[in-house]
Amino acid sequence: xxxxxxxxxxxxxxxxxxxxxxxxxxxxxxxxxxxxxxxxxxxxxxxxxxxxxxxxxxxxxxxxxxxxxxxxxxxxxxxxxxxxxxxxxxxxxxxxxxxxxxxxxxxxxxxxxxxxxxxxxxxxxxxxxxxxxxxxxxxxxxxxxxxxxxxxxxxxxxxxxxxxxxxxxxxxxxxxxxxxxxxxxxx
Amino acid sequence: xxxxxxxxxxxxxxxxxxxxxxxxxxxxxxxxxxxxxxxxxxxxxxxxxxxxxxxxxxxxxxxxxxxxxxxxxxxxxxxxxxxxxxxxxxxxxxxxxxxxxxxxxxxxxxxxxxxxxxxxx
Numbered sequence: 001x002x003x004x005x006x007x008x009x010x011x012x013x014x015x016x017x018x019x020x021x022x023x024x025x026x027x028x029x030x031x032x033x034x035x036x037x038x039x040x041x042x043x044x045x046x047x048x049x050x051x052x053x054x055x056x057x058x059x060x061x062x063x064x065x066x067x068x069x070x071x072x073x074x075x076x077x078x079x080x081x082x083x084x085x086x087x088x089x090x091x092x093x094x095x096x097x098x099x100x101x102x103x104x105x106x107x108x109x110x111x112x113x114x115x116x117x118x119x120x121x122x123x124x125x126x127x128x129x130x131x132x133x134x135x136x137x138x139x140x141x142x143x144x145x146x147x148x149x150x151x152x153x154x155x156x157x158x159x160x161x162x163x164x165x166x167x168x169x170x171x172x173x174x175x176x177x178x179x180x181x182x183x184x185x186x187x
Numbered sequence: 188x189x190x191x192x193x194x195x196x197x198x199x200x201x202x203x204x205x206x207x208x209x210x211x212x213x214x215x216x217x218x219x220x221x222x223x224x225x226x227x228x229x230x231x232x233x234x235x236x237x238x239x240x241x242x243x244x245x246x247x248x249x250x251x252x253x254x255x256x257x258x259x260x261x262x263x264x265x266x267x268x269x270x271x272x273x274x275x276x277x278x279x280x281x282x283x284x285x286x287x288x289x290x291x292x293x294x295x296x297x298x299x300x301x302x303x304x305x306x307x308x
Binding site: 001006009010013017061063067068069072118121122124125128129152153156157158159160164165166167168169170173174177 | 189191193194195197198200201202220221222225226230231233234237238240241246251252253255256257258260
């Protein structure tokens with residue numbers, strides 16, 4: 001992946017596929033370290049599958065038996081000296097409190113750090129593709145915070161769908177302005 | 188600074204249009220957004236379709252959606268166009284520029300761009 005925001009998009013698609021009703025994408029960034037957490041309340045993974053999920057030959061896809069999403073995200077973090085973890089509670093064993101959390105940290109000054117890139121596109125593509133989900137996005141930067149909660153937008157929008165192109169365009173510029181105030185997306 | 192009030196204005200403007208949109212979707216543009224698609228550049232392709240369909244005034248007729256792996260990862264980014272009563276058209280190795288062309292010539296003009304199509308899959 002050329003940008004970390006593409007890995008984030010890819011991992012968050014797993015939450016969509018896990019039929020989550022709420023997905024949180026939380027970025028915490030200092031001068032040196034970027035921590036990314038993607039947390040959902042989807043169906044979760046059973047312990048056996050979870051244990052094998054960082055293996056490229058573990059996948060739910062039906063078109064072939066290779067799945068690279070999680071291994072690529074793990075690699076992107078570990079190649080900077082950062083760490084990766086994934087935890088999950090499956091629906092069968094935890095009917096009232098299930099979901100998955102994927103976390104990775106990245107040392108930004110490492111030569112193998114992949115820039116975050118166009119994270120705003122990642123957020124708008126996710127909302128456009130799954131407007132029924134409650135998306136919570138938060139990025140803490142040294143110069144401020146960028147935040148979005150689609151529940152707040154839905155309260156204003158009423159019957160107008162979140163995925164309407166005018167709304168998606170508004171979300172993009174809403175985030176752009178917040179980033180400008182927080183000192184921009186750092187590479 | 189963008190405010191929620193601005194979003195409310197969008198709602199006012201759109202409420203009438205939304206009624207029209209119900210029961211539409213004669214044409215579906217589906218972009219493959221699994222790991223293979225994303226790595227190959229599907230994100231800007233999807234954005235281009237959303238923007239261009241809107242710019243062309245086709246939002247009432249054309250729905251842009253996403254799907255997982257279609258199974259031809261070597262041809263990603265892959266975009267499928269479904270139209271009632273017609274065969275599915277599969278565009279391969281897409282770019283935002285090609286997406287714009289597909290909106291103009293195919294979705295608006297009704298002519299499939301055969302150069303970008305892969306056959307028999």
